[in-house]
Amino acid sequence: MAKRIEQWYPPIFPLEWSLYGSLQSDMQLQFTRRGHDLFHTPGRIYSQLVEKDAESLRITFRNLSCIPDHIISLPIFPHSNPNICEIFLKDFYFQNKELPSSVISSDFIECIQIFSPNHFIIATHGSKSHCHTSIAGFSCLQQFCYRIHPLNSVFTAEVLAICQALDEFVIPETDILILSDSLSALSSLKNLSFHSPKVIQRLAAKIHIRKNLNQNIALLWVPGHSGVSWNEKADSIAKQVSDFSPYIDWIASEDIFSHLKKQSLQITEENYHKSKYQLLIGNFPDILTISKWTGNRVQDRLIARIISKTITTPGLLSRFNLHPDPLCRVCNEINDISHILLRCQKYAPVRAIIWRKLNIVSANITYDVLLSHALVNKNHLLIFVQTLKYFDID
Ligand SMILES: [Zn+2]
Numbered sequence: 001m002a003k004r005i006e007q008w009y010p011p012i013f014p015l016e017w018s019l020y021g022s023l024q025s026d027m028q029l030q031f032t033r034r035g036h037d038l039f040h041t042p043g044r045i046y047s048q049l050v051e052k053d054a055e056s057l058r059i060t061f062r063n064l065s066c067i068p069d070h071i072i073s074l075p076i077f078p079h080s081n082p083n084i085c086e087i088f089l090k091d092f093y094f095q096n097k098e099l100p101s102s103v104i105s106s107d108f109i110e111c112i113q114i115f116s117p118n119h120f121i122i123a124t125h126g127s128k129s130h131c132h133t134s135i136a137g138f139s140c141l142q143q144f145c146y147r148i149h150p151l152n153s154v155f156t157a158e159v160l161a162i163c164q165a166l167d168e169f170v171i172p173e174t175d176i177l178i179l180s181d182s183l184s185a186l187s188s189l190k191n192l193s194f195h196s197p198k199v200i201q202r203l204a205a206k207i208h209i210r211k212n213l214n215q216n217i218a219l220l221w222v223p224g225h226s227g228v229s230w231n232e233k234a235d236s237i238a239k240q241v242s243d244f245s246p247y248i249d250w251i252a253s254e255d256i257f258s259h260l261k262k263q264s265l266q267i268t269e270e271n272y273h274k275s276k277y278q279l280l281i282g283n284f285p286d287i288l289t290i291s292k293w294t295g296n297r298v299q300d301r302l303i304a305r306i307i308s309k310t311i312t313t314p315g316l317l318s319r320f321n322l323h324p325d326p327l328c329r330v331c332n333e334i335n336d337i338s339h340i341l342l343r344c345q346k347y348a349p350v351r352a353i354i355w356r357k358l359n360i361v362s363a364n365i366t367y368d369v370l371l372s373h374a375l376v377n378k379n380h381l382l383i384f385v386q387t388l389k390y391f392d393i394d
Pocket of ligand 1: 328329331332333339345346
């Protein structure tokens with residue numbers, strides 16, 4: 001069994017994508033089980049997991065201390081009509097983080113009095129500390145604060161807080177104005193699409209239901225920590241969370257996925273540090289970091305081959321009987337990549353230039369030292385890659 005868990009976290013991602021696929025189909029399963037009255041679509045065909053995947057999935061969920069039922073599912077939302085409600089992100093003067101708090105809070109009050117004097121106002125907040133992830137809502141009639149699964153991101157928490165307010169608050173028959181300090185959550189809702197996070201689609205569906213009941217909902221972004229009393233209140237309620245606060249077990253599949261991805265990278269990293277390759281290759285930024293610097297597959301491959309000394313050279317080829325002469329004709333030494341880059345007399349002038357650009361002082365360095373200079377940052381890497389063309393390698 002232990003072996004199987006390991007297999008879930010290889011450095012290659014396709015397996016995780018298949019896990020993600022499994023999460024998705026589990027969400028669909030959960031959705032049918034719940035039998036949502038408004039969006040139930042009978043007769044859909046769901047994929048069946050093979051036993052091995054199902055077992056791995058059970059282990060994954062156990063490790064995360066959650067069950068598939070807790071994954072945020074989505075009522076199918078008609079994406080053809082993305083304008084679900086009014087969302088104000090930068091329509092008002094006070095919606096500017098650069099302004100002093102006093103200006104934001106006073107302009108906010110003025111704004112509310114002019115534009116939405118009859119709206120029922122709700123402020124929501126999602127919060128994350130090292131102990132708790134929590135959601136809070138506040139209106140003039142009610143308030144709530146819940147703990148949620150710590151794996152959820154602040155983004156998920158912010159959106160869940162709005163969902164929960166719509167579910168839980170007794171709202172008079174009037175239009176609703178929801179205040180949130182999460183620009184990313186509100187922007188995501190504004191750009192709703194099939195690819196939006198599930199929690200956003202869930203919120204969209206809730207707003208859609210209200211709309212069908214002729215209740216309009218507007219969302220207003222308020223810069224965080226700017227003295228707007230509504231948001232300050234929601235913020236402080238969210239921070240009052242404790243181990244005794246009621247717990248809501250919703251969890252976002254996207255957050256599970258990014259957690260598994262992080263875990264996978266961490267395990268790969270740990271395995272590398274424990275392996276013989278670290279002794280051979282040394283301590284360099286991983287190829288994912290490097291590929292962000294190069295941004296081009298050809299360069300990625302070149303660097304990976306330089307690091308692992310698998311660049312095609314006469315010296316390397318002759319080890320496999322693919323080249324008749326392993327020696328450098330100029331220096332009479334084994335003509336491998338370390339000879340070419342570090343010692344070959346043919347390249348002495350080029351080397352002098354690169355060494356200067358990479359701040360290498362000593363003329364006599366090892367391959368590891370050269371790499372540690374070349375891979376120290378993006379700038380050095382690019383200089384190194386560009387000058388490689390003056391060496392006779394490919
Ligand atoms: Zn040579």
